[in-house]
Amino acid sequence: MSFFNQVFKGPQLAYYFKKISIAVFIFIVIVAGYFFSQLFFDLSKFSQFIFDFVLQRSNYNFAYFTSSIIGALGIISFVGLVLLVGSWVERRVIAKFQIRVGPNRVGPFGLLQPIADAIKLMQKEVLVPAIADKTLFLIPPVAIFLPAILAWGPIPWAPNMSYLNINVGILYVFAVSSLTVPIIFFAGWSSMNHYALLGSMRTVAMMVSYEIPISLSLLSVAIITGTLNFSEIVLWQSTNSIWLGLFMPFSLFTFFFASTAEINRTPNDIAEAESEIVAGYHIEYSGMKAGLFMAVELGNAVLLGALVTSLFLNGWFLFGIEKFVPPYIIFIGKTVAIYLLLIWLRATFPRFRLDQLMNFAWKTLIPVSIINFFVIAIEVTILNQFQSTGILIYIFALFNIFLFLGLIVVWSKIFSVDKFQPEKIQPKFAGEIGGLEAMKGVKSVD
Amino acid sequence: MTVEEQYELNIGPQHPSTHGVFRIKVAMNGETIEDLDMIVGYLHRSMEKLSEERTFTQNIPFTDRADYLAAMSNNLGYCLAIEKLANVIPPQRATVLRVIFAELQRIASHAMANGTLVSDAGAWQTPLLYMFREREKILDLFEMTCGARLTTNYMRIGGVAFEPPDEFYPLLNELLGELPDKVDEYMDLLSTNEIFIARTKEVGIISPEDAINASLSGPALRGSGVPWDLRKAEPYCDYENYSFDVPVGNTGDSYDRFMVRMFEVKESIKIIKQALNELPSGMHKTQIPLALRPEPGQVYYRTEGPRGELGYFVISDGGPAPYRMHIRAPSLINLSLLKQLAVGSSLPDAVVTLGSIDIVVGEIDR
Numbered sequence: 084m085s086f087f088n089q090v091f092k093g094p095q096l097a098y099y100f101k102k103i104s105i106a107v108f109i110f111i112v113i114v115a116g117y118f119f120s121q122l123f124f125d126l127s128k129f130s131q132f133i134f135d136f137v138l139q140r141s142n143y144n145f146a147y148f149t150s151s152i153i154g155a156l157g158i159i160s161f162v163g164l165v166l167l168v169g170s171w172v173e174r175r176v177i178a179k180f181q182i183r184v185g186p187n188r189v190g191p192f193g194l195l196q197p198i199a200d201a202i203k204l205m206q207k208e209v210l211v212p213a214i215a216d217k218t219l220f221l222i223p224p225v226a227i228f229l230p231a232i233l234a235w236g237p238i239p240w241a242p243n244m245s246y247l248n249i250n251v252g253i254l255y256v257f258a259v260s261s262l263t264v265p266i267i268f269f270a271g272w273s274s275m276n277h278y279a280l281l282g283s284m285r286t287v288a289m290m291v292s293y294e295i296p297i298s299l300s301l302l303s304v305a306i307i308t309g310t311l312n313f314s315e316i317v318l319w320q321s322t323n324s325i326w327l328g329l330f331m332p333f334s335l336f337t338f339f340f341a342s343t344a345e346i347n348r349t350p351n352d353i354a355e356a357e358s359e360i361v362a363g364y365h366i367e368y369s370g371m372k373a374g375l376f377m378a379v380e381l382g383n384a385v386l387l388g389a390l391v392t393s394l395f396l397n398g399w400f401l402f403g404i405e406k407f408v409p410p411y412i413i414f415i416g417k418t419v420a421i422y423l424l425l426i427w428l429r430a431t432f433p434r435f436r437l438d439q440l441m442n443f444a445w446k447t448l449i450p451v452s453i454i455n456f457f458v459i460a461i462e463v464t465i466l467n468q469f470q471s472t473g474i475l476i477y478i479f480a481l482f483n484i485f486l487f488l489g490l491i492v493v494w495s496k497i498f499s500v501d502k503f504q505p506e507k508i509q510p511k512f513a514g515e516i517g518g519l520e521a522m523k524g525v526k527s528v529d
Numbered sequence: 530m531t532v533e534e535q536y537e538l539n540i541g542p543q544h545p546s547t548h549g550v551f552r553i554k555v556a557m558n559g560e561t562i563e564d565l566d567m568i569v570g571y572l573h574r575s576m577e578k579l580s581e582e583r584t585f586t587q588n589i590p591f592t593d594r595a596d597y598l599a600a601m602s603n604n605l606g607y608c609l610a611i612e613k614l615a616n617v618i619p620p621q622r623a624t625v626l627r628v629i630f631a632e633l634q635r636i637a638s639h640a641m642a643n644g645t646l647v648s649d650a651g652a653w654q655t656p657l658l659y660m661f662r663e664r665e666k667i668l669d670l671f672e673m674t675c676g677a678r679l680t681t682n683y684m685r686i687g688g689v690a691f692e693p694p695d696e697f698y699p700l701l702n703e704l705l706g707e708l709p710d711k712v713d714e715y716m717d718l719l720s721t722n723e724i725f726i727a728r729t730k731e732v733g734i735i736s737p738e739d740a741i742n743a744s745l746s747g748p749a750l751r752g753s754g755v756p757w758d759l760r761k762a763e764p765y766c767d768y769e770n771y772s773f774d775v776p777v778g779n780t781g782d783s784y785d786r787f788m789v790r791m792f793e794v795k796e797s798i799k800i801i802k803q804a805l806n807e808l809p810s811g812m813h814k815t816q817i818p819l820a821l822r823p824e825p826g827q828v829y830y831r832t833e834g835p836r837g838e839l840g841y842f843v844i845s846d847g848g849p850a851p852y853r854m855h856i857r858a859p860s861l862i863n864l865s866l867l868k869q870l871a872v873g874s875s876l877p878d879a880v881v882t883l884g885s886i887d888i889v890v891g892e893i894d895r
Contacts, residue, residue: 177653181654181655181658181659182658182659182662277536277537277538277557281538281560281876349651349653353877356651356877357653358545358546358648358649358651358880359877430653430655431652431655432651433647433651433724433725434650434651434724435651435724435727435728436727436875436877437875438875509788510779510788510792511754511778512792513756513761513774513775513776516777
């Protein structure tokens with residue numbers, strides 16, 4: 084062994100062996116992934132197969148029912164997988180931001196940590212406060228799952244892969260996600276805890292305010308594409324070869340920022356601000372009930388990624404790569420990118436105050452959204468005069484980007500942030516201001 | 530129709546942003562604080578009474594546990610007080626070593642204070658952990674010198690307990706080399722962050738008059754623009770020989786207190802560099818009797834701790850133990866303005882104000 088070590092310089096050999104094995108592993112994953120992806124390129128074939136299989140043996144209604152149940156199970160199991168993997172990803176990535184290691188004990192790279200967490204949470208006793216409204220207290224943790232799963236329905240994963248391919252997709256998601264408000268309010272109200280009450284009141288106030296900019300930004304998406312169907316919005320972006328996020332950056336920003344307020348993510352997580360109201364509306368929940376709230380929050384963050392992807396980032400298209408990689412993989416990749424952006428925000432930013440958020444919504448987001456909406460409406464009218472949008476749409480996109488930057492500058496001038504110029508608020512030194520002699524003018528007042 | 534009604538909210542004793550077991554009873558109307566009652570004593574360990582039963586040297590570990598984030602500074606204040614009482618003169622090397630360790634402790638304590646302040650403003654612990662990175666290195670230096678990281682028990686009456694080991698100095702020099710860059714990095718990340726400025730600027734403004742009237746000290750006083758630093762005003766440990774400046778804030782808000790701490794870290798680095806350059810050789814402590822019996826008399830000795838004026842009032846009746854010992858804890862006195870600052874503001878502002886004042890409950894309750 085010592086000879087072996089001398090010739091190959093043991094530690095270095097182990098080092099290269101590790102590198103080479105990782106490279107081989109990645110190569111195998113790519114090759115296997117390619118064959119696998121060719122096999123499962125279009126998952127709609129499978130649902131079609133099941134539908135036909137059942138149809139041959141029974142009537143149409145039963146076949147429709149069976150295939151829709153299987154589709155729903157697919158969505159639910161995907162959401163469940165997202166919750167498990169997402170909590171691991173979030174903890175590991177935030178740990179990287181915070182120069183920590185993160186969970187790495189349970190299973191390889193700590194991958195089984197979410198399962199261990201879930202088992203631990205399930206073992207814990209669910210305490211119900213003595214003075215709480217018991218019925219109302221126990222409903223919200225379960226009920227809050229409804230909008231979180233229902234909203235996944237119309238998400239277009241790939242061509243022909245949309246569970247609810249309805250022509251009012253945006254309206255549906257918007258309506259379903261509004262269900263969260265009363266549920267969170269019930270949770271906070273029934274807990275009989277002032278922290279919980281503060282948290283739920285903040286949530287309601289914030290959601291009511293931020294649904295207006297969200298609807299304005301979605302409205303601009305609707306008028307330019309002329310549809311509320313998610314798949315058709317994605318296809319519109321591909322036929323006009325422009326991402327809506329590039330065409331109207333302000334709508335993207337509004338939707339993204341306002342949605343972080345809706346789903347309680349930093350910098351807008353005031354509904355459960357840890358340093359102020361401890362956990363907000365779910366402070367009294369323990370065990371798996373608290374776990375369900377946290378899981379839904381995580382699921383909503385991924386859902387936001389999926390919505391942004393399909394509305395603004397051209398869905399399953401990615402510069403022709405969708406011909407080689409299954410489109411739903413591209414879709415999930417973009418979703419994960421947005422989710423990582425949310426994690427980045429969470430690991431980086433301090434939190435706004437409630438009044439600052441409200442000011443931002445009513446004094447900045449809503450007026451600028453209205454301006455943005457009018458500009459886009461005018462552009463749509465002009466674009467509709469021509470057969471094909473052609474080069475004009477790129478000119479408009481460029482115009483919109485500059486308008487976006489200009490509006491930011493104008494608004495920051497109006498609501499002046501001049502007093503926050505960093506060079507004006509730096510501390511002075513006692514030597515510069517004349518030491519304690521300079522303070523003799525300060526009179527003690529009683 | 531709306532009904533306005535006050536309700537009561539208990540912030541603490543267990544709450545993420547009270548920095549220990551400190552309780553604030555708040556009467557709120559909506560999000561506005563209308564009345565506030567501070568309740569201390571959950572961490573009372575009767576240090577001052579216990580110290581009457583122990584010898585002067587045996588009391589040093591108590592001072593570690595008073596302000597557990599600045600054990601070195603507390604040790605130093607106590608030892609200086611007893612040295613004055615008993616006319617013990619520490620050797621020159623011990624004095625310089627004391628300066629080095631007290632300033633390292635100041636950096637560690639300010640890192641903790643500013644990290645928790647940004648955490649209170651809602652940055653999900655990332656700044657806290659970044660600042661812990663530097664604090665860890667300082668605590669490592671403490672550990673290799675005296676074996677403890679938090680409750681160091683390093684200073685002795687008449688010197689310091691141990692000579693730092695040989696590997697201490699290269700590591701300290703390395704740390705001093707990289708610290709200014711790290712401080713600049715934090716300034717880049719935080720002091721110009723729009724959200725952080727929006728949360729701390731013009732929040733919890735203390736006017737210079739109020740600060741002097743309430744007898745504030747430390748960064749809470751200097752943030753209001755009063756250049757009062759005991760290291761300059763009443764130099765101890767030969768601080769008059771070091772060249773450093775005292776940063777003072779402009780408006781006295783939470784942001785100024787944050788920035789004053791950041792600038793003080795830079796000044797502390799300067800002091801440590803100068804102290805290392807002129808570290809004399811010789812003994813690190815003088816021999817004193819095991820049971821020191823100072824002449825009957827009393828002493829009040831004040832030093833500039835990381836949180837402000839840290840005073841030790843000790844009466845000796847000629848016995849081996851102090852007849853009475855009292856600690857003037859800067860946290861307790863700085864805290865006295867919280868009610869005035871928080872009433873009328875909102876809960877998040879009160880939390881940020883409390884974080885910027887930087888209390889340590891061990892010191893308040895003693």
